Amino acid sequence: MAQGTNSISPSVRIGICAPSTPFTRDAARRVMALAARTHPQAELVFAEQCFSEQGHFAGSDTQRTDSFVSLANDPDIDAIWFARGGYGAARIAEAAVQRLNDVAHRKIYLGYSDAGNLLGALYRAGIGQVAHGPMPSDIGRTGGEEAVVRSLDWIVHRLADALEPGLVSGQKYAAFNLMTLAMMTGTKLIPDLHDHILIIEEISEYLYAFDRAMFHLCSNLAGQGLAGIRLGGVDDIPENDRPFGESAEAIVQRWAGENAIAYLGRAEIGHHAQNRIVPFGLLPI
Amino acid sequence: MAQGTNSISPSVRIGICAPSTPFTRDAARRVMALAARTHPQAELVFAEQCFSEQGHFAGSDTQRTDSFVSLANDPDIDAIWFARGGYGAARIAEAAVQRLNDVAHRKIYLGYSDAGNLLGALYRAGIGQVAHGPMPSDIGRTGGEEAVVRSLDWIVHRLADALEPGLVSGQKYAAFNLMTLAMMTGTKLIPDLHDHILIIEEISEYLYAFDRAMFHLCSNLAGQGLAGIRLGGVDDIPENDRPFGESAEAIVQRWAGENAIAYLGRAEIGHHAQNRIVPFGLLPI
Numbered sequence: 132m133a134q135g136t137n138s139i140s141p142s143v144r145i146g147i148c149a150p151s152t153p154f155t156r157d158a159a160r161r162v163m164a165l166a167a168r169t170h171p172q173a174e175l176v177f178a179e180q181c182f183s184e185q186g187h188f189a190g191s192d193t194q195r196t197d198s199f200v201s202l203a204n205d206p207d208i209d210a211i212w213f214a215r216g217g218y219g220a221a222r223i224a225e226a227a228v229q230r231l232n233d234v235a236h237r238k239i240y241l242g243y244s245d246a247g248n249l250l251g252a253l254y255r256a257g258i259g260q261v262a263h264g265p266m267p268s269d270i271g272r273t274g275g276e277e278a279v280v281r282s283l284d285w286i287v288h289r290l291a292d293a294l295e296p297g298l299v300s301g302q303k304y305a306a307f308n309l310m311t312l313a314m315m316t317g318t319k320l321i322p323d324l325h326d327h328i329l330i331i332e333e334i335s336e337y338l339y340a341f342d343r344a345m346f347h348l349c350s351n352l353a354g355q356g357l358a359g360i361r362l363g364g365v366d367d368i369p370e371n372d373r374p375f376g377e378s379a380e381a382i383v384q385r386w387a388g389e390n391a392i393a394y395l396g397r398a399e400i401g402h403h404a405q406n407r408i409v410p411f412g413l414l415p416i
Numbered sequence: 417m418a419q420g421t422n423s424i425s426p427s428v429r430i431g432i433c434a435p436s437t438p439f440t441r442d443a444a445r446r447v448m449a450l451a452a453r454t455h456p457q458a459e460l461v462f463a464e465q466c467f468s469e470q471g472h473f474a475g476s477d478t479q480r481t482d483s484f485v486s487l488a489n490d491p492d493i494d495a496i497w498f499a500r501g502g503y504g505a506a507r508i509a510e511a512a513v514q515r516l517n518d519v520a521h522r523k524i525y526l527g528y529s530d531a532g533n534l535l536g537a538l539y540r541a542g543i544g545q546v547a548h549g550p551m552p553s554d555i556g557r558t559g560g561e562e563a564v565v566r567s568l569d570w571i572v573h574r575l576a577d578a579l580e581p582g583l584v585s586g587q588k589y590a591a592f593n594l595m596t597l598a599m600m601t602g603t604k605l606i607p608d609l610h611d612h613i614l615i616i617e618e619i620s621e622y623l624y625a626f627d628r629a630m631f632h633l634c635s636n637l638a639g640q641g642l643a644g645i646r647l648g649g650v651d652d653i654p655e656n657d658r659p660f661g662e663s664a665e666a667i668v669q670r671w672a673g674e675n676a677i678a679y680l681g682r683a684e685i686g687h688h689a690q691n692r693i694v695p696f697g698l699l700p701i
Contacts, residue, residue, distance in 0.1 A: 221628060317602050342503070373469075
């Protein structure tokens with residue numbers, strides 16, 4: 132892990148950990164090289180834990196928790212960037228957030244997909260500026276450099292162009308992967324979404340599973356005072372033995388309608404290079 | 417649909433509908449032929465709706481609801497047998513159960529997998545004798561005739577040999593597919609499981625998705641007074657790009673332990689021919 136620097140120009144130190152699945156050193160090098168070119172004032176600090184492997188995970192639950200907590204509690208780190216999703220953050224989020232100190236409250240936390248478990252737990256606890264957006268792992272995607280640069284633009288410059296274009300000031304937002312959020316309902320990870328516009332996206336789920344998750348989510352959010360729901364990308368839908376018979380957007384409109392939740396149209400988030408930033412809560416700019 | 421008969425010997429009329437996905441006429445013929453051989457006193461009444469198709473489903477939500485309700489409310493039908501799972505019962509269960517009359521309270525309701533949505537809603541409403549067990553669709557499985565015969569043994573004779581062997585009188589039980597139950601938490605379909613031993617099974621899910629569903633389920637059931645949890649089959653686990661690092665049973669033990677739920681061992685239910693019957697609530701024999 133990089134140590135504290137004494138450079139003269141103001142730098143932004145971004146701590147990167149992997150709360151879910153392992154990252155690769157090669158991808159980390161590519162992200163570092165890209166950032167050095169586009170954001171020389173950013174210093175990327177990849178925790179060694181990113182490259183650990185234990186079964187499915189980037190190290191044991193304890194290793195992943197410790198890695199996140201030590202970066203978040205480090206006064207020399209300005210922002211936490213989750214390396215990639217996969218699955219695993221749900222196993223550590225509650226305990227990890229309980230160990231955060233005052234320093235952790237002043238940081239940006241950025242990621243999406245399975246990292247939504249930590250975004251939710253942090254936002255629920257009122258810690259930091261939580262945002263849904265591209266991760267270092269997006270470097271491996273077609274057009275992924277653009278996605279990585281967008282997150283750096285947000286972390287380093289708070290560039291408004293990095294934001295989901297439909298966001299308006301004075302409105303609260305939250306954004307999640309649908310299945311991740313569906314599995315957070317009723318747990319200690321889900322934040323209060325009263326008055327929020329919720330933006331969801333999905334990847335690699337059959338439309339019947341998407342429909343089932345929407346049944347679950349909308350049933351659980353009914354009567355919670357949501358300001359509305361918007362739909363990002365629904366990508367890489369597997370072929371089923373027969374067509375589902377309804378589009379992803381029609382599914383969202385139907386379940387939202389049945390649960391008296393306003394459907395407010397599409398959004399530019401998702402498991403793709405166009406994934407734009409959605410800061411949680413009121414827009415910070 | 418068959419009409420009322422005037423046969424002299426007492427017969428058991430079993431109404432079969434498909435609340436989720438379509439059945440085939442060929443499979444229905446095989447089930448009828450098998451039942452005629454093994455349980456001549458049983459009369460199987462396949463609703464025409466079983467063979468309807470609309471996109472993913474065995475007819476529209478309205479068709480599937482009407483089919484179930486008309487069989488359940490029919491005084492000449494003694495038991496309702498769900499033809500197969502797949503996905504779809506969650507979309508109709510709440511509305512369907514609200515339309516049931518007094519006659520519906522005196523019936524057996526038998527199925528598993530996605531039909532668990534109806535089992536849950538019926539049990540929550542205190543309607544009938546709900547049971548988790550093989551469906552007509554099991555005829556297509558290796559050894560499936562044995563599974564179909566087991567359900568007929570239960571419906572027609574209440575044969576104790578058809579039951580999950582670990583059940584004891586004086587104890588309440590409920591059994592579900594894990595993902596189906598996970599998606600029922602917080603909705604109007606999930607019954608009160610206080611004092612129950614909950615038996616779960618899973619099919620065709622990656623172990624990381626099994627782990628995630630167990631996180632969700634145990635978090636939601638923590639503090640609800642469950643008497644314990646038992647694990648049936650966890651079958652056809654897809655190969656992931658790397659091993660998860662923990663068995664399905666170890667996953668259940670860990671999440672149960674973290675949520676102060678007693679883990680009580682394995683059970684003989686699942687998406688396989690050995691799937692035994694689990695009546696909900698107290699053992700009726």
